[in-house]
Every structure is written in C-alpha cells, then in structure tokens.
Amino acid sequence: MPIQFAIDHDKRFVHARTEGIVTLQDIEAYLDAVVVQDAMPYPKLFDCTDIIAEYSDDEVMLLGARVSAYAALDPRGPVAFVAVTDQATEIVDRFINLGGAKRPAKLFRSEAEARKWLATQPAVTAPPTA
Numbered sequence: 269m270p271i272q273f274a275i276d277h278d279k280r281f282v283h284a285r286t287e288g289i290v291t292l293q294d295i296e297a298y299l300d301a302v303v304v305q306d307a308m309p310y311p312k313l314f315d316c317t318d319i320i321a322e323y324s325d326d327e328v329m330l331l332g333a334r335v336s337a338y339a340a341l342d343p344r345g346p347v348a349f350v351a352v353t354d355q356a357t358e359i360v361d362r363f364i365n366l367g368g369a370k371r372p373a374k375l376f377r378s379e380a381e382a383r384k385w386l387a388t389q390p391a392v393t394a395p396p397t398a
Contacts, residue, residue, distance in 0.1 A: 269287075270288055270289060271284055271286050271287075271294050271297070272287065275301070275305050277307070280311070280345075280391070281310055283313045284312065285315040286317075286318055288320055289320045290321055290322065291322050291323055292328075295331060299334070299338075303338070308342075308345065310345045311386045313347075314349050316351050316360065317351060319356050328363075328366065332362070332363070332365075343392045343393070344392070345389075346372040346373065346374075347374075348383070348385055350379050350382050351377075360375050361375065
C-alpha cells in the first residue's frame with residue numbers, strides 16, 4: 269500500500285508514511301479514511317520521504333480543491349509534513365498553498381523536528397454535536 273497510516277484515537281494522532289509510487293487516488297483514500305474515522309481535529313504527521321509522486325498538475329489542483337472543501341469540516345488539526353527530495357518538497361508546498369487551510373501546516377526535513385513542532389501546537393477539539 270503506497271500510504272500506510274495509523275489513526276490512534278486514544279492519543280488523538282494520525283501518522284502516515286508514503287512508500288513508493290503514490291497517486292491522487294491513494295491520497296484521496298487516505299483523506300477519506302481520516303474523515304470517516306473523525307480524525308480531522310487530530311495532529312497529523314505525514315512522512316513522504318520515500319514518495320514517488322505520479323500525478324499531473326491538474327490532479328494536484330483537484331486535490332487542492334478537495335482539501336479546500338474540507339474547510340466545512342473544521343476544526344482540522346495541525347499537519348507536519350516530512351520531505352527531503354525536491355519533488356516531495358515541491359508537492360508538499362503546493363498542497364499547503366492550494367489547500368486553503370486554516371490550520372497550521374509546516375514542512376520539515378526530519379520526523380524528529382516534525383514531532384517536536386506538533387507537540388507545541390494547541391489541541392483542537394470538535395464542537396459538540398446537537
């Protein structure tokens with residue numbers, strides 16, 4: 269599986285890691301799982317150090333539109349990306365800029381730095397449902 273992830277409801281944390289070729293459909297499946305499992309408010313660590321991205325500019329724009337639509341699902345927790353290659357860094361930068369997120373999102377070169385930053389972010393809780 270190109271994106272392996274764990275949603276820890278006890279710790280309120282999502283940890284995802286890419287491996288090999290990742291397509292738009294892979295990213296969408298990951299995002300769908302986060303939404304369905306009510307993990308949008310959780311901090312997320314998305315490690316894409318081993319990513320080989322295979323999608324077009326149009327698909328990146330579609331992804332940006334999809335993520336922008338998630339604004340209706342606020343609150344969304346902070347997301348820390350880990351990327352080391354030029355390709356991964358460019359994709360993460362585009363994702364952050366296109367997503368229109370009202371949540372903190374930042375790119376790091378190591379998981380340790382990303383985790384340290386996430387630990388400083390305030391907890392996000394979902395509003396009570398009626």
